[in-house]
Amino acid sequence: MKKTFLIVVVAFLSMTTFAQNAAKRSKEFNLDKKAAIQGYDPVSYFTQKKAVKGKSNFVTTHEGVTYNFSSQANKDVFLKNPASYEPQYGGWCAFAMGDYGEKVEINPETFKIVDGKLYLFYNAYFNNTLKSWNKDETNLKKKADANWKKLLN
Structure with missing residues (x-):
């Protein structure tokens, strides 16, 4: 009886956590x-x-x-x-996420693969943020990782 109860509780918590995670991801x-x-x-x-x-x-x-x-x-x-295969930072502009922690639209044709991860960038009105990213990629990536983590928590 205890074992069955424990299995039901774990299953319920798993489904609840998955549902919350899915809702949070679709929002962000x-x-x-x-x-x-x-x-x-x-x-x-x-x-x-x-x-x-x-x-x-x-x-x-x-x-x-x-x-x-x-x-x-x-x-x-x-x-x-x-x-x-999922884009980093929820598919928002990697440069903007790193530079000022904001969700900025992207041009899906402006991208970079770094260490097997997909990064997307804003590119319009004479502003290609991939060029800016390339100038300080290591620092911007660290900041973007931290900023995205804050948004998901």
Whole structure:
């Protein structure tokens, strides 16, 4: 009886924690019509080294965040290890997150892969923040990591 009760309690806590995490992520992530990366395929950045628009028939949701894919193969790759393909800082501009801790829109075609992680950047009106990021990447990354952690807590 105690064992069954313990299993039920652990299962309940796990589901509650997952639901809270999913709700928090969907609130904090940069979503356009509920889709991350403005509907771009997160796997394509790694496999094709370019931004590729996802299709509405290749979709999955991971912890409250919806991703579109350009192919079933990319969707399958993502499902094996979603955390490896999700954009850093919820898909907000990495430079802005590091420089002043703000959520700023991105241009999904302006990106960088650093240590196997996807970073996205604002790039409009003669302001490409990837160039600024590259000038002080180590410091900005540390600050962005800390700022994003604060937002998720």
